[in-house]
Amino acid sequence: MKIALVGIGKIAVDQHIPAINDSPDWELAATVSRHGSVDGVDAFTDLGDMLDARPDIRVVSLCLPPVPRFAYAMQALAAGRHVMLEKPPGATLAECHALTAKAQADGLSLYATWHSxxxxxxxxxxxxxxxxxxxxxxxxxxxxxxxxxxxxxxxxxxxxxxxxxxxxxxxxxxxxxxxxxxxxxxxxxxxxxxxxxxxxxxxxxxxxxxxxxxxxxxxxxxxxxxxxxxxxxxxxxxxxxxxxxxxxxxxxxxxTAAPLGGEYPRLYAQMAQLIADGGIDMDLRPMTLVxxxxxxxxxxxxxxxxx
Structure with a gap:
């Protein structure tokens, strides 16, 4: 599946990009960032422009800080894309419940990842x-x-x-x-x-x-x-x-422990499975405790x- 990565910062460079590139399930087809890009990958500075230009990309993975994440996630869901969220899945619990309701209503997969x-x-x-x-x-x-x-x-x-x-x-x-x-x-x-x-x-x-x-x-x-x-x-x-x-x-x-680098490949494998099953995984217990x-x-x- 083709996937777009939004927010090309430290966590994206260190974990998300290597996990996607090494996965048999995914092709990194586009990035959205004002400050970063990936060589050889279609680059955008605006999510809306990417969604309009690349209807072939079914999945959006968000690596933004928590506060702006809700608007980006809702925009992607409204465009009919499955969404993967870096932790924490939002700035507030109410935002996360709203995203879950939207994904359920539209039959889309939504994944609140907890890499640890x-x-x-x-x-x-x-x-x-x-x-x-x-x-x-x-x-x-x-x-x-x-x-x-x-x-x-x-x-x-x-x-x-x-x-x-x-x-x-x-x-x-x-x-x-x-x-x-x-x-x-x-x-x-x-x-x-x-x-x-x-x-x-x-x-x-x-x-x-x-x-x-x-x-x-x-x-x-x-x-x-x-x-x-x-x-x-x-x-x-x-x-x-x-x-x-x-x-x-x-x-x-x-x-025998494997290196922590295995965390993100497992997350992306789980996202692929959620889409195949038509599932949603939005466990908010860690965020509730915070x-x-x-x-x-x-x-x-x-x-x-x-x-």
Whole structure:
């Protein structure tokens, strides 16, 4: 299938373009961007122009920041195109529900991707936890924003999510591997005095079986980056590290992890399957937890951040 990629920024260059080019399902037929393009691929600066000029392109993949994404997604759906959304799928839950209703009404496929769920050991962790009684789960997600989001001011503006931009990756894994739903009961949002979104967050959750579930996200990490989920059960401890690429059960490594580069190829394979099945996948649980954290969160002002 021919696909158009909208937003040729860092994530598109690092992940989306290689995944599309290596896939047997897809042909990158056009790009839409004011600042980037791909050699040998039809380039546009306006989505409407691309939709008019290329009726042969059935699918649009959106890699834009969250705030402008709704308008682009709705425009593509209105033109009868299937839509794939980089995470998070929108700036608000209401936007995502509106997109789902439009796709359902028009018989189109819509996919809210959560790339961290495709990390190599997430499925194995989910299977192991299926019949275990959880007693404690803690997430530690700490990275250096300067390394991963250099000069990207949109992440500090309303709708940019701040540290929840990576933190929602952890939440996407947690909501997938736990057999019971959780919800936020408390949050502390640490916001730099010169920014609009948090640089660090502490979260507490309700678990229906009484397990203690907490998370710490921080964008001020220097040195080794930490992406870890530790789940204690009555049958032992499961630890996911490296963003879900490595799994240990009771201290013993389980399986051989593939590189994280496998996440996006799996997303594009899933999108191809959704279109073949006429399906929609808009799991909004990770985004709901973030929205609830903003609703319940106590805001603390911390030192200014300068890129």
């Amino acid at each position: 769920r495709q990390a190599d050991m997430v499925a194995a962790a989910k299977e192991w936890l299926t019949d275990k009684r959880l007693t404690r789960l803690h997430v530690t997600w700490k990275e250096d924003v300067r390394r991963w989001h250099p000069g990207q001011d949109w992440i500090w503006e309303p709708g940019g999510l701040g540290v929840f931009d990576p933190g929602i990756n952890a939440l996407s894994i947690v909501t997938d591997i736990l057999p019971h739903p959780i919800h936020v009961t408390g949050a502390t949002l640490k916001v730099p005095e010169n920014r609009q979104t948090p640089i660090a967050v502490n979260l507490e959750f309700h678990h229906p079986q009484g397990a203690q579930v907490t998370a710490d996200f921080d964008w001020r990490q220097e040195g080794d980056q930490i992406w870890m989920i530790e789940a204690e059960t009555e049958a032992g401890t499961l630890t996911l590290t490296d963003g879900g690429a490595t799994l240990k059960i009771n201290g013993e490594r389980s399986g 929205a609830d954290a903003y609703t319940l969160g106590r805001r603390e002002t911390v030192a200014p951040f300068h890129d």
